[in-house]
Amino acid sequence: MKSPNVIWHPRLVNRSDRERLNKHRSGVIWFTGLPASGKSTIAHFLEKELFDRGIRAYVLDGDNIRHGLCGDLGFSREDRRENLRRIAEVCRLMVDAGLLVLAAFVSPYREDRRYVRERVGDGAFFEVYVRCSPETCEKRDPKGLYRRAR
Numbered sequence: 001m002k003s004p005n006v007i008w009h010p011r012l013v014n015r016s017d018r019e020r021l022n023k024h025r026s027g028v029i030w031f032t033g034l035p036a037s038g039k040s041t042i043a044h045f046l047e048k049e050l051f052d053r054g055i056r057a058y059v060l061d062g063d064n065i066r067h068g069l070c071g072d073l074g075f076s077r078e079d080r081r082e083n084l085r086r087i088a089e090v091c092r093l094m095v096d097a098g099l100l101v102l103a104a105f106v107s108p109y110r111e112d113r114r115y116v117r118e119r120v121g122d123g124a125f126f127e128v129y130v131r132c133s134p135e136t137c138e139k140r141d142p143k144g145l146y147r148r149a150r
Helices: 015-022 039-052 077-096 110-120 134-140 145-149
Strands: 027-032 057-061 100-104 125-129
Touching: 015 077, 027 039, 027 077, 027 110, 039 057, 039 100, 057 077, 077 100, 077 110, 110 125
Parallel strands: 027 100, 027 125, 057 100
Antiparallel strands: none
């Protein structure tokens, strides 16, 4: 239940101020795809390339997030939805802070990705589907998800 005593405090420094200071736009590049398709690998390589060019970027990785912020969640439909709801809020805060967020999440449900897009703002959200054959994903699979699914 939401507390009635919570208010939103106005900002004296806004997103566009931070973007001007950073000399780049903020936003979210959302990498989605099958497990072991290469989402995190691409995001981390892109982060390094952007960093080398002076762009303030940060990777939010599905596995890493589950060690802390979402460590209490499993993989049921409801838990997956809650996982992405929390991530959407983190992304929104990071975009407001002037960062380019590189988010790497399996996120199989279109409505969950739509929710993240709406929370972040459509003009600041770019979805990238990392296409990889299931056979290749299975060969790369460090967690044994595909083997266990057989």
